Amino acid sequence: METLADALARTRAQIEDGLRARLAPAAAPTPFDQALAHAVMGGGKRVRPSLTLLCAEACGGEAGPGSDAHRAALAVELLHCYTLVHDDLPAMDDDAERRGQPSVWAKFGEDTAILAGDRLQAMAFAGLAECRRAAALIGPFAHAACAVVDGQVADLDTAKRPPETWDKAALYGIYDLKTAALIRLACRLGAIAADAPEPTQTALAAYGRELGLAFQLVDDLLDAGQADAGEGLNAIRILGADEVRRLAGRHTQAALEALGALPGGAPTLRAFAQSLLTRLV
Amino acid sequence: METLADALARTRAQIEDGLRARLAPAAAPTPFDQALAHAVMGGGKRVRPSLTLLCAEACGGEAGPGSDAHRAALAVELLHCYTLVHDDLPAMDDDAERRGQPSVWAKFGEDTAILAGDRLQAMAFAGLAECRRAAALIGPFAHAACAVVDGQVADLDTAKRPPETWDKAALYGIYDLKTAALIRLACRLGAIAADAPEPTQTALAAYGRELGLAFQLVDDLLDAGQADAGEGLNAIRILGADEVRRLAGRHTQAALEALGALPGGAPTLRAFAQSLLTRLV
Numbered sequence: 001m002e003t004l005a006d007a008l009a010r011t012r013a014q015i016e017d018g019l020r021a022r023l024a025p026a027a028a029p030t031p032f033d034q035a036l037a038h039a040v041m042g043g044g045k046r047v048r049p050s051l052t053l054l055c056a057e058a059c060g061g062e063a064g065p066g067s068d069a070h071r072a073a074l075a076v077e078l079l080h081c082y083t084l085v086h087d088d089l090p091a092m093d094d095d096a097e098r099r100g101q102p103s104v105w106a107k108f109g110e111d112t113a114i115l116a117g118d119r120l121q122a123m124a125f126a127g128l129a130e131c132r133r134a135a136a137l138i139g140p141f142a143h144a145a146c147a148v149v150d151g152q153v154a155d156l157d158t159a160k161r162p163p164e165t166w167d168k169a170a171l172y173g174i175y176d177l178k179t180a181a182l183i184r185l186a187c188r189l190g191a192i193a194a195d196a197p198e199p200t201q202t203a204l205a206a207y208g209r210e211l212g213l214a215f216q217l218v219d220d221l222l223d224a225g226q227a228d229a230g231e232g233l234n235a236i237r238i239l240g241a242d243e244v245r246r247l248a249g250r251h252t253q254a255a256l257e258a259l260g261a262l263p264g265g266a267p268t269l270r271a272f273a274q275s276l277l278t279r280l281v
Numbered sequence: 282m283e284t285l286a287d288a289l290a291r292t293r294a295q296i297e298d299g300l301r302a303r304l305a306p307a308a309a310p311t312p313f314d315q316a317l318a319h320a321v322m323g324g325g326k327r328v329r330p331s332l333t334l335l336c337a338e339a340c341g342g343e344a345g346p347g348s349d350a351h352r353a354a355l356a357v358e359l360l361h362c363y364t365l366v367h368d369d370l371p372a373m374d375d376d377a378e379r380r381g382q383p384s385v386w387a388k389f390g391e392d393t394a395i396l397a398g399d400r401l402q403a404m405a406f407a408g409l410a411e412c413r414r415a416a417a418l419i420g421p422f423a424h425a426a427c428a429v430v431d432g433q434v435a436d437l438d439t440a441k442r443p444p445e446t447w448d449k450a451a452l453y454g455i456y457d458l459k460t461a462a463l464i465r466l467a468c469r470l471g472a473i474a475a476d477a478p479e480p481t482q483t484a485l486a487a488y489g490r491e492l493g494l495a496f497q498l499v500d501d502l503l504d505a506g507q508a509d510a511g512e513g514l515n516a517i518r519i520l521g522a523d524e525v526r527r528l529a530g531r532h533t534q535a536a537l538e539a540l541g542a543l544p545g546g547a548p549t550l551r552a553f554a555q556s557l558l559t560r561l562v
Contacts, residue, residue: 032434086399091391110372111437114395118367118402125406126423132366136417149400156392274488278300 004271011050011063011073016041018065018074022127033199035108035116036204040081042099048080048183049073051211052270053191055204058266068131068193075124075141076186083148083182084121085113092156110118121145136192151177159233166238167252173211174233180212187211203261210255214276218247292331292354297322299346299355303408304512316389316397321362323380329361329467330354332492332553336468336485339547342475343349349412349474355531356422363401364429366394373437402426417473427448432458440514447519453494455514461493468492483512484542488550491536495557498529533558 002010019040025033043192055061056069062173088095088103089110125147128137154174158166169242187208191201220235221244235244255273259266283291300321300525305323337343337350344350364557369376370391377387386394405426409418435455439447468489501516502525516525536554540547 002473030434030438032438077443086395089395091395094309099557112434113368114367114372115430115437116432118363118398119427121399121402122423122426122430125419126427129416129420129423134419135410138406138415138419139410142410144406145403149396149403150313153311153396156396157311157313210552 002268004268004275007054007268008272009172010048011053012046014053014063014065014070015046015049015073015077018070020078020242022074022078022123031108032112034251035112036119038076038107039085039104039116039120042101044077044099046077046083047215048186049077051183051186051208051269052076052193054268054272055187055208056194057190057191057264058204058264058269059191059194059196059197059200060263063190063193067135068137069190071127071131072137072141072189072193073186075128076182076189078120078124078127078183079141079148081267082117082124085117085120087152089113091149092152109277131193133193133195137189140185140188143255144181147177147181151175151179151181154178155233166233166275168239170279171233171238175213175216175235176209179216182208183212183215184208199261203258207255207258207273210251210258211276212274214248214251214255214273217244217251218276220244221248246275282324283549285549285556288335288549289331289553290333293327294326294553295344295346295351296330296354297353302393303355303359308550312389313393313397316385316393319382319388319398320366320385320397320401321359323382325358325380328496329356329464330358332464332489332550333357333471333474335549335553336366336471337475338471339435339485339543339550340472340475340477341544342471342477343472344471349414349418351473352408353418353422353470353474354467356409357470359401359405359408359461360399360422360426360429361463363398363405365432366398368433372393387406390517414476418470421466421469421473423526425462428458428462431549432460432462433440435459436514447514449520452514452516452519454495456494456516457490460497461490464493464496465489480542484539485514486557488536488539488554491532491539492557494553495529495532495536495554498525498532499557501525502529530557536546553556 022038023037052073053063053069061069084098085104088091088098089105095103097103099190104116125138128134128141129139134233151174155178158170158174184205187255188201188205217235224236224241252273256270259270304318321335322416333354334344334350342350361454365379366385368374369379370386376384378384385397406419409422432455437457437505439451439455465486468490469482469486472485486531498516503515504515505522533554537551
């Protein structure tokens with residue numbers, strides 16, 4: 001039985017290979033090619049697309065190169081990368097760094113960063129269009145792509161309102177759209193790509209949503225130790241660390257329960273959810 | 282026999298109705314809803330989506346509300362609107378006005394404009410995903426969405442190089458991607474939505490490309506009378522007005538020839554191409 005760490009190393013390598021192939025320029029790379037590569041190959045953990053592959057496998061589906069699950073996973077990561085490139089822009093979060101490197105706009109200019117994000121979103125859909133089950137995959141993907149934007153809008157709107165108006169409902173509204181929608185999508189696409197029956201698709205979508213919420217809350221807990229902790233909207237500030245810890249546990253539990261319907265119990269997905277709380281991934 | 286003007290008034294109204302329905306918010310409109318409406322309902326001529334409807338009709342297909350052609354036409358217009366919103370941004374063309382109104386960033390802020398463009402692109406794909414022929418429509422759409430970005434990149438790159446290096450090849454490279462790719466797509470999607478045979482799809486794609494090039498060249502000729510004419514990259518500056526007029530005529534002729542293969546001769550599409558030169562549309 002493959003350990004969680006081995007499964008994640010394997011799926012991450014599959015994603016890296018796929019992204020590299022997808023981004024390989026036909027000729028000598030232009031500065032724009034370099035900007036796209038900088039945006040995508042900057043060393044993320046590839047959690048979302050790995051979940052697409054692992055969910056497809058949990059449904060007994062193919063997840064190797066050329067499979068619908070693999071193409072869908074790459075599309076999920078390209079979508080995620082585009083949102084990071086645009087989020088970092090001066091007019092948005094104004095982050096000149098990401099993962100210890102200059103962000104795309106800081107290195108290549110704002111105009112290039114805007115266009116690189118736009119193109120990554122288009123490329124995500126182009127890859128999905130090549131899937132055998134394109135018709136079934138694209139609807140959920142496009143709706144999640146809308147949701148992610150709505151989450152960013154809600155985040156910026158809430159941040160402009162006085163902190164005393166921030167509450168749990170506003171927080172969950174943002175986290176559901178900004179973080180959970182994409183992780184839910186990643187899991188759901190794996191099930192669709194594997195041609196899983198409708199109840200399994202629903203179960204894995206629920207798993208992804210709960211996982212996404214737990215993921216974001218754990219992130220806030222870990223950030224609480226950072227220098228700029230407490231600035232801006234975050235769960236700790238609104239709910240306190242104890243309540244956030246309790247909620248992260250509750251969402252992880254709900255994610256595990258959603259797996260109950262799966263044949264074989266999906267041990268890797270189970271281990272993934274459990275590892276969140278101890279942040280082994 | 283419906284005149285060209287009547288056909289365009291009819292298709293334009295169909296597009297306006299469809300866009301209004303697509304953008305109608307579920308509740309009281311938020312500022313972001315208003316920004317989306319401002320981006321889309323700002324009074325364009327709807328040339329591109331009208332071509333999708335007219336091409337579907339020329340192939341004997343349905344183009345009314347709920348048809349694949351109508352959904353594809355709306356997607357084409359949403360894609361076009363997103364590119365305008367991002368093109369106007371301060372880091373890009375820095376246009377504070379569009380069609381006599383403040384541009385989206387000037388009215389709603391840069392962050393909202395970036396996110397509005399992002400969401401319009403996602404909405405374009407979401408609408409396409411609802412088509413019966415989604416699988417056939419999405420590939421060409423996604424590739425054109427990439428091409429349009431590449432055209433903008435080529436435009437910005439060329440503009441940064443010394444004007445004495447600008448030549449016909451660079452100009453056509455940009456016009457093909459930036460303008461012709463989307464008009465080509467609009468026509469091709471009409472044919473695909475109407476389930477036209479492959480040779481007809483190819484013929485209408487060729488019609489759209491030639492039309493797109495003629496359209497852009499005529500645009501440059503008309504702009505030559507404006508106050509800021511001659512600034513930046515344009516066909517007149519590189520080729521001279523006489524040559525641009527000759528090329529616009531040649532591309533219009535090529536567009537008309539592409540229609541030769543169509544049953545019935547597609548009189549409305551023929552009239553559309555002819556009207557370009559006299560700019561009746």
